[in-house]
Amino acid sequence: MRAEKRELRRWMRLAASILWLAAVGAAAGPQTIKPGEVWPDDRGQHIQAHGGGIIKVGDIYYWFGEDRSQGLDPSKRYVGCYSSKDLANWTFRSRVIQLSAPEDFSPRWVLERPKVYHNAKTGQFVMYMHIDDAYRLARVGVAVSNTVDGEYRYLKSFRPLGQESRDIGQFIDDDGAAYLIFEDRPAKGFHIATLSEDYLTVEKEVCLIRAPLEGGAIVHYKGLYYAIGSALTGWAPNPNKYATATRLEGPWSEFQDIAPPEMKTYGSQSTMLLKVVGTKATTVIFMGDMWKPKTQWDSRYLWMPLEIGEGKLRLPEPKEWTLDVVAGEAVVKK
Ligand code: GAL
Numbered sequence: 001m002r003a004e005k006r007e008l009r010r011w012m013r014l015a016a017s018i019l020w021l022a023a024v025g026a027a028a029g030p031q032t033i034k035p036g037e038v039w040p041d042d043r044g045q046h047i048q049a050h051g052g053g054i055i056k057v058g059d060i061y062y063w064f065g066e067d068r069s070q071g072l073d074p075s076k077r078y079v080g081c082y083s084s085k086d087l088a089n090w091t092f093r094s095r096v097i098q099l100s101a102p103e104d105f106s107p108r109w110v111l112e113r114p115k116v117y118h119n120a121k122t123g124q125f126v127m128y129m130h131i132d133d134a135y136r137l138a139r140v141g142v143a144v145s146n147t148v149d150g151e152y153r154y155l156k157s158f159r160p161l162g163q164e165s166r167d168i169g170q171f172i173d174d175d176g177a178a179y180l181i182f183e184d185r186p187a188k189g190f191h192i193a194t195l196s197e198d199y200l201t202v203e204k205e206v207c208l209i210r211a212p213l214e215g216g217a218i219v220h221y222k223g224l225y226y227a228i229g230s231a232l233t234g235w236a237p238n239p240n241k242y243a244t245a246t247r248l249e250g251p252w253s254e255f256q257d258i259a260p261p262e263m264k265t266y267g268s269q270s271t272m273l274l275k276v277v278g279t280k281a282t283t284v285i286f287m288g289d290m291w292k293p294k295t296q297w298d299s300r301y302l303w304m305p306l307e308i309g310e311g312k313l314r315l316p317e318p319k320e321w322t323l324d325v326v327a328g329e330a331v332v333k334k
Pocket of ligand 1: 051235
């Protein structure tokens with residue numbers, strides 16, 4: 001009898017830990033990422049987080065991006081939010097933005113490339129996005145929420161530092177300092193700027209990198225800053241390029257191709273560089289969008305671990321790969 005009870009308890013403990021694992025969504029060990037393929041979320045639906053950005057809160061990653069699902073209200077713009085502990089298995093949290101034209105915009109208004117920052121002082125989550133009307137306004141928009149996956153309240157739009165701003169990028173340095181990257185057509189380059197203490201406005205220019213590039217992304221890796229950008233070819237892919245600097249202020253090196261130029265970044269466009277620091281290694285992930293302008297909901301993601309170091313950066317040919325978030329190790333399949 002006693003032995004039976006013990007056995008029953010053992011099974012119950014096992015069941016409880018399986019349930020716990022399922023609940024936190026933590027799949028242990030290396031997880032597979034398949035660049036360019038349909039990427040199903042926990043509901044089996046292709047992830048809608050295009051032109052996205054990722055932040056880590058505690059040990060959970062949150063991925064925000066344009067939700068371009070079919071069948072949505074064409075007058076509204078949507079931002080999807082997903083969470084993951086391993087960067088491979090994503091749980092849909094909610095549409096954190098479902099917005100009708102927030103200002104006096106035409107039906108051709110634009111909300112693109114949302115990026116969320118967590119302000120430790122105010123506790124608020126602050127979303128920046130490219131807000132536009134037929135691509136003539138060139139502004140950023142700001143929305144806030146008290147919780148990471150709550151409904152974001154739209155506050156305003158403006159031109160950062162009075163300059164035109166189209167594609168935006170997000171960079172958080174190792175010291176926690178938050179920067180906005182924004183493309184400025186008249187200046188023929190992209191700005192790196194600091195945010196105000198409450199993150200609700202853009203405060204000061206750190207650098208204007210004079211290269212006509214958008215989709216700007218930065219990573220700080222082993223004492224060097226690496227910036228990646230895409231040429232200005234709209235939805236069509238082009239050879240993305242990178243430069244390096246020892247300080248964000250520059251001077252920045254000449255831009256060089258991240259992959260053989262004829263491959264056009266393997267059909268993708270830069271959106272973010274994500275650094276995963278693990279117990280054994282550090283992996284920098286190139287996050288790119290493979291846009292499908294006519295079937296935008298089916299746009300894919302090209303995520304690959306970069307070959308990076310000592311001033312060199314290379315995007316390898318996309319192949320299935322595994323990521324062990326805890327160890328920080330990436331292995332590209334042969
Ligand atoms: C790209 C940009 C995208 C989107 C698109 C519209 O250049 O990176 O975010 O704005 O143009 O044509």
